[in-house]
Amino acid sequence: MKEKNVNLYLRILNYTRPYKWRIIVSLVASMGVASTDAILAKLVQPFIDRLIVAGDHGLAQWVPVMVIGLAVLKGSSMYVQRYFVQTSGQLILMDLRNDLFRHLVNLSMRFYSRNSVGVLMSRILNDVNVMQSVVSDVLVAAMRDSVTLIALIGVAFYTDWQMAGIALLVLPAVAAPVVLIGRKIKKYSGRGQEAMGGLTSVLEQTFSGIKVIKSFSAEQREDNNFRSANKSYYNFMRKIFKYDAGSSPIIEVISAFGIAGVLWYGLDRALSGSMTQGQLFSVLAAILLMYAPLKRLTRINNQLQQAFAASERVFSVLDEPINVQDKPGALHVGRLNGAVTFNEVNFAYVEEPVLKDFSLQVSPGEIIALVGPSGAGKSTLIGLMSRFYDPQSGTIFIDGHDLRDLSQESLRNNLALVDQETFLFNDTLRNNISYGCPSASEDMIFDAARLAYADEFILSMPNGYDTEIGNRGLNISGGQRQRICIARAILKDAPILLLDEATSALDTESEAKVQMALGNLMHGRTTFVVAHRLSTVMHADKIVVVDQGQICQIGKHHELLAQGGLYQKLYNMQFQDES
Ligand SMILES: Nc1ncnc2c1ncn2[C@@H]1O[C@H](COP(=O)(O)OP(=O)(O)OP(=O)(O)O)[C@@H](O)[C@H]1O
């Protein structure tokens, strides 16, 4: 095994530690299984020499008892062994999935903008399942078969070391193909798992984009995509089977050489009388019994290699560094006042700078409207305040604290975000509103809904607040979805409000109402509002015009209008109808 495999194995082994007692019980039971085979091989000698050849009647009565006794011993050992090793296998997988999930939810947004959801799901489901073979099947079989093998080798050597030696001469010849096949299998298994990730990715994309697919009549194209991803998985599996199926026949042929050698040598000695027939058959039985576990062990190696390939993928996710995380001793703050300062912030998602030396000072309770062309960096500013990303240079302060010094939890407790992408959970309306404060009372939930002008439509739904909304809230309209998101933010009662196009999906009338509600809400809170309507912008204490990641104008509506420039252009294009 290469060093890398050894490390992988040690890492997997680490997961077995909490279940060591189950595994030890199983190991002891596997010795029970192994010993019955060895006892059987050993008993062949008295059976032939004393019973068949010498005709000992007293012994004959014991034979049926022995047969049943051995079967019961083997059967009960097998039961205990399988049960304990398989439950430990599942427990280990459960721990792995839990660790993966916890790590994944803690990874930063940067990680999520790089990785497809389908591929990540495949890691937790498919890759961990492939590892199942290593922790359950392989543990069962490897333990049982290696113990059996050792016991049988012992019996063979004890009975006749020379013949046993001849039989084992072939072992080194077995090693080369086993290693080679294992390597191929690991390689193709890794690619197969990658293809499986591609497959789940196609699924995820298809199901979440089904409306677009239908509206562009792209069903056939997606069908082809799926078929080709599916075929690519099959191709890798076929390669694995090609090598896996080859391993047993190779061992079979190589072991035939060993058996032929033993027979050639043993028959000669038995015929010349230097060895009893019983001894000959006893050694032969041990040797023949030995090849079966040997063959199985090589198959196990194949499975093990597949599991290694999968665990490499699983551990690569676990090793993914968490970019945005709490400092040791991060500050847990209570309710903040909401003074926000951007100090020469530079930020890029990839390489292209998105914010350039961005500086801005906001006093507690101020309402800041962020306006600017699409792609200017408005949502990015909101994202940085939420610490979804850390800037490459420069600092963002809230109440004088560098965001990176605060615990993420206490920071986010002070923020209420209504995002440009409205997301609702597949749950009741009530639970969606109270998502940020699960302990909120009925009345608090109703109040928040009322303020967001959501209660009217909620009460008209068949089950009111207990109406289950479908996946991602697709069963309600865009404007309704947005009002639920606003209610969710209102309920949170945070000192800093981040509203990213929060009312963009509302008609003018309900927007005016929600605006009024938000107006009440904004009172006494620092608010950043990315807005596309003049009414919102006019109420702001400061309008910040962002262009290409920089502030190009800042001030009140009439001041900016008087300056001309980008604001006036935006005003002419977007706002004028309203005024
Ligand atoms: N996850 C991401 N990865 C890479 N680039 C991104 C990502 N999100 C946004 N960008 C880029 O960053 C720039 C600023 O995007 P941002 O979303 O902040 O714009 P915006 O001002 O909110 O625009 P809009 O008014 O259209 O919402 C854009 O050029 C965009 O392409």
Ligand SMILES: [Mg+2]
């Ligand atoms: Mg945006």
